[in-house]
Amino acid sequence: MKAETSQLSPLPLFEGLTPREFEILRNHVNLVTFGKDEVLFREGDAAASCYVLVSGRIGVYLGKVKGDEEELAQLTAGAMVGHMALVDNKRRSATCRSLTADTILVELRRDDFERLFWAQTPFTYKILENLAVDLVGRLRATNERLVKAQQSTNPSTPTAGRKHAKAAARQLLGYRSDHNFKLGDIDPDDVQVVDLGLGQRMRDTKK
Amino acid sequence: MAHPLQAFFGKIKLFSSLSGDELNDLLRAIRPVQYSAGERLFTEGDPGDAAYVIESGELEVFLEKSGEIIQLTTLGPGAILGEIALLDAKPRTASARAIGDLKLFRIDKTEFDFLRRNLRPSAYKVIRGISMTVCERLRETNGMIRSVLDESGESKGIATPKELPSEAPQGGILGRLPFWRGK
Numbered sequence A: 001m002k003a004e005t006s007q008l009s010p011l012p013l014f015e016g017l018t019p020r021e022f023e024i025l026r027n028h029v030n031l032v033t034f035g036k037d038e039v040l041f042r043e044g045d046a047a048a049s050c051y052v053l054v055s056g057r058i059g060v061y062l063g064k065v066k067g068d069e070e071e072l073a074q075l076t077a078g079a080m081v082g083h084m085a086l087v088d089n090k091r092r093s094a095t096c097r098s099l100t101a102d103t104i105l106v107e108l109r110r111d112d113f114e115r116l117f118w119a120q121t122p123f124t125y126k127i128l129e130n131l132a133v134d135l136v137g138r139l140r141a142t143n144e145r146l147v148k149a150q151q152s153t154n155p156s157t158p159t160a161g162r163k164h165a166k167a168a169a170r171q172l173l174g175y176r177s178d179h180n181f182k183l184g185d186i187d188p189d190d191v192q193v194v195d196l197g198l199g200q201r202m203r204d205t206k207k
Numbered sequence B: 001m002a003h004p005l006q007a008f009f010g011k012i013k014l015f016s017s018l019s020g021d022e023l024n025d026l027l028r029a030i031r032p033v034q035y036s037a038g039e040r041l042f043t044e045g046d047p048g049d050a051a052y053v054i055e056s057g058e059l060e061v062f063l064e065k066s067g068e069i070i071q072l073t074t075l076g077p078g079a080i081l082g083e084i085a086l087l088d089a090k091p092r093t094a095s096a097r098a099i100g101d102l103k104l105f106r107i108d109k110t111e112f113d114f115l116r117r118n119l120r121p122s123a124y125k126v127i128r129g130i131s132m133t134v135c136e137r138l139r140e141t142n143g144m145i146r147s148v149l150d151e152s153g154e155s156k157g158i159a160t161p162k163e164l165p166s167e168a169p170q171g172g173i174l175g176r177l178p179f180w181r182g183k
Helices: A019-025 A110-118 A122-152 A158-172 A188-205 B006-010 B020-029 B109-117 B121-149
Strands: A030-034 A039-041 A049-055 A058-062 A070-075 A095-098 A103-109 B030-035 B040-042 B050-056 B059-065 B068-075 B095-098 B102-108
Touching (some): A019 A122, A110 A122, A122 B121, B006 B020, B020 B030, B020 B121, B050 B109, B109 B121
Antiparallel strands (some): A049 A103, A058 A070, A058 A095, B030 B102, B040 B095, B050 B102
16 A cells, blocks of 8 residues: 555654655555554564554564563554664564554565665655664663663662663663553653653754 | 775775765765873763774773773774764763874764765765664663563562673663663
């Protein structure tokens, strides 16, 4: 299914592309749909593409088996998953599942992105720019979070370290919580840090 | 058309895919610099305004906490330092100083950003390479976090001071997380 420019243009991964570039991009991405509880990919799978959410809701988990997994986040329109696949050739860091009946995503395959990049297609550079800024933002935020975790951990409160590690895992993979995210043992302080990380990234890409 | 420095830069992974012309392009952002033993390149908290490639000599990357120097790593010829600064303009996360006489190539961020704004392939090949490094670091850090979360019903914190390895573990921005001995 071919994506419309109107579906692609609000997505942060494609920020900065001109209308003409969107017309070309449409030929290099697929629109894919998933039903409720369908798995997009599992942790450890080979990674061949990046997905950007157009509509619906997806869940991100550590662990491969339903029931034996740790929820990191629920994502809504504009969020991207699996985008490290555009840059390296490693395995999926998390499991991703559709939570709604008609979840629609844009799929950009790694091999297509590579081909466009080595052909020096300018809009590929713009996509890479958005991707690079996002990745560095995550690394910095995670770095800070882990330093904080190390500072706050002592043998008598191991749960503090675990809580920070879980928040760092979320941050690492770039997932903020939305208003429906069940907080569990994450406190508002963690959520705020994740929000700040995401907010900073979006401000930076607006130049 | 081969550039005289292509032999040197061609051996470094980050620049190995650049053609002679593209390296020429990038060189407008590059200048040779020298430091003598003990001289600082930058201090933690300084603006990230350049990346460095070591031509000869060694440097150390370190943190200073209450007067104590905690060395994170040392780097030698061919190594790259501070490349993350080329992607964003955040303050330095650690300090760096020369161990002996040190010769480097300095990649200026402002000049690099000029190439980037003009969508030059030379800049974007480098950005792609740095992104690959960032992904590697994210994965290493992920592995570390996973080992904390993977408990069999029992909570474990991140390594407490007395469990710290003698060398800082992999991960984080620097490729080394800034854990340190003692409190």
